[in-house]
Amino acid sequence: GMLARTARIAVASGTAALLSRHRSVAELLSGGEALGGSADEEISNWSATHSAMPSLYFEPDSTDAVGQVIAFMHAAGQKLRVVGSALSPNGIGLSDGAMINMAQCSKILSVDPERRQVTVQAGARVSEVVEALRPHGLTLQNYASIAEQQIGGFVQVGAHGTGAAIPPVDEQVVSMRLITPALGEICLSEADNPRLFRLARVGLGALGVVSEVTLQCVPAHKLVQRVSVETRAGIAARHAELLQHQHMRYMWIPHTDTVVVVTCDPLGEGDGGGAPPPPVDEAWATEPLRELLLQRAPEQKAGASGMNFAQLRDALLELAPLDKSHVADVNRAEAAFWKRSQGARVDWSDRILGFECGGQQWVSEVALPCGAVGASDGRDLQYMTDLLALIEASDIPAPSPIEQRWSRRSASPMSPAHSAGEDDLHSWVGIIMYLPIDRPEARQAITDAFWDYNAVCRRQLWPKYDAHQHWAKIEPPADAAERAAVRRRLRDRFPVDEFNAARRELDPKNILSNRLLDALLEADP
Numbered sequence: 001g002m003l004a005r006t007a008r009i010a011v012a013s014g015t016a017a018l019l020s021r022h023r024s025v026a027e028l029l030s031g032g033e034a035l036g037g038s039a040d041e042e043i044s045n046w047s048a049t050h051s052a053m054p055s056l057y058f059e060p061d062s063t064d065a066v067g068q069v070i071a072f073m074h075a076a077g078q079k080l081r082v083v084g085s086a087l088s089p090n091g092i093g094l095s096d097g098a099m100i101n102m103a104q105c106s107k108i109l110s111v112d113p114e115r116r117q118v119t120v121q122a123g124a125r126v127s128e129v130v131e132a133l134r135p136h137g138l139t140l141q142n143y144a145s146i147a148e149q150q151i152g153g154f155v156q157v158g159a160h161g162t163g164a165a166i167p168p169v170d171e172q173v174v175s176m177r178l179i180t181p182a183l184g185e186i187c188l189s190e191a192d193n194p195r196l197f198r199l200a201r202v203g204l205g206a207l208g209v210v211s212e213v214t215l216q217c218v219p220a221h222k223l224v225q226r227v228s229v230e231t232r233a234g235i236a237a238r239h240a241e242l243l244q245h246q247h248m249r250y251m252w253i254p255h256t257d258t259v260v261v262v263t264c265d266p267l268g269e270g271d272g273g274g275a276p277p278p279p280v281d282e283a284w285a286t287e288p289l290r291e292l293l294l295q296r297a298p299e300q301k302a303g304a305s306g307m308n309f310a311q312l313r314d315a316l317l318e319l320a321p322l323d324k325s326h327v328a329d330v331n332r333a334e335a336a337f338w339k340r341s342q343g344a345r346v347d348w349s350d351r352i353l354g355f356e357c358g359g360q361q362w363v364s365e366v367a368l369p370c371g372a373v374g375a376s377d378g379r380d381l382q383y384m385t386d387l388l389a390l391i392e393a394s395d396i397p398a399p400s401p402i403e404q405r406w407s408r409r410s411a412s413p414m415s416p417a418h419s420a421g422e423d424d425l426h427s428w429v430g431i432i433m434y435l436p437i438d439r440p441e442a443r444q445a446i447t448d449a450f451w452d453y454n455a456v457c458r459r460q461l462w463p464k465y466d467a468h469q470h471w472a473k474i475e476p477p478a479d480a481a482e483r484a485a486v487r488r489r490l491r492d493r494f495p496v497d498e499f500n501a502a503r504r505e506l507d508p509k510n511i512l513s514n515r516l517l518d519a520l521l522e523a524d525p
Helices: 002-020 025-034 063-076 126-136 151-156 194-201 232-242 287-296 298-304 309-319 324-340 349-353 379-393 440-460 480-493 496-506 515-521
Strands: 080-083 098-101 108-112 117-121 173-180 184-189 209-216 222-230 247-252 259-266 343-348 361-372 402-408 424-434
Touching: 025 063, 063 080, 063 098, 063 173, 063 184, 063 209, 108 126, 117 126, 126 151, 151 209, 173 194, 184 194, 194 496, 222 232, 222 324, 222 349, 232 259, 232 379, 247 379, 259 349, 287 298, 287 309, 287 324, 298 309, 309 324, 309 424, 343 349, 361 379, 361 402, 361 440, 379 402, 379 424, 379 440, 424 440, 440 480, 480 496, 480 515, 496 515
Parallel strands: 080 098
Antiparallel strands: 108 117, 117 209, 173 184, 173 209, 222 259, 222 343, 247 259, 247 402, 361 424, 402 424
């Protein structure tokens, strides 16, 4: 209403003056440069699987400046895609139009110890937020595997950690500010426009640029992490009990009968007295991988002694990444590494919940409904049984691990873990292939193999299990008919029409989108 109109008038008067001078691309560029844009950046995602050459690249240092850039590009009718730390495997934040990065808008604005809430600018990284909360005895409820994400991107793509009773991170958002092309800055919360608030929590950067977020925190706490290995039969027998842990994930190792179980639970009152368990001896634990490397590539002897677990696995896989029997041998050596790495450690939750995910990689992750918190309906394990059977009966050179995690449902309608029941349980399963850094031919061959691996899952497993991909990991298939099928499934799962209607209201010229979003969300012509 009133707020929106005032914002519109302010935006219109500010940009009318600018725009009367900008009639050509050259003038657009100079106008963009006057607002701090640069024109010769190349932006890649973390795994270097996607890159873009934006026409203009903005890193404004205030939310006012963000608003000016958005108003200018809206008036010019030119694309402007928001990006965070560019970690997303599918490059969801990239565009060859203009891009805006919130990295310089990274202030921690306030901490409210009474309510246990923190308000931050969207460019603040998870790691910075954690440090700001530490003196207040607070922390975030959950973490993904790394902490370099900007909060804006972390929330907008619906990131998650693991824990059957803990929802994905978008559920921690109490309120947010969104700078939109049509309405300027709007404030959203359960009290202010709750439906749009929930839609915008996993808004994919398409409804506006998130400028500020208030997150619900929890008291800082130490966790006891336990790493153990199980057989597949052992997992089937113990699954209900293992899901009771506050955080729990499985790493399934294809071509072996080994499943790594990582559980984390709060350090109890009485647990503080004993001496901490001795750390695992890394050199001894990695020996099976080092021995296999020296057997297959004796010339690497000099470097092998200094390599950690992830480096050894990378070096081994690089020798023959698409040879199924070689990959199976590497997986067996990795299983031996995990058997030697069993044990416990204690630390603050933010230091425990992050983990090593290896080097550059292709990943594809889906969420599937699997019952209720405290009562899995068995579909999570059945999915894994089917997936492993598919892999092991095929020529897919599937490396380790296939990561399986859990979350409670999200109330954000665009979350892959969205569902109606408050105690609904969802499982997340991620497949992976690792990419060598400097070998373009090998990268291309691995990429092709990964697309085949992913396509088998897309055709044979996802429809059967109502599984849907993580927004930062979904890639439109090359084939037009398959792309149309992906769009149809997205429309069946998500309120795409409502989302698109909100996009038309907040971003009527569709400047905030990119090719990926248009390919996934546009209605079929």
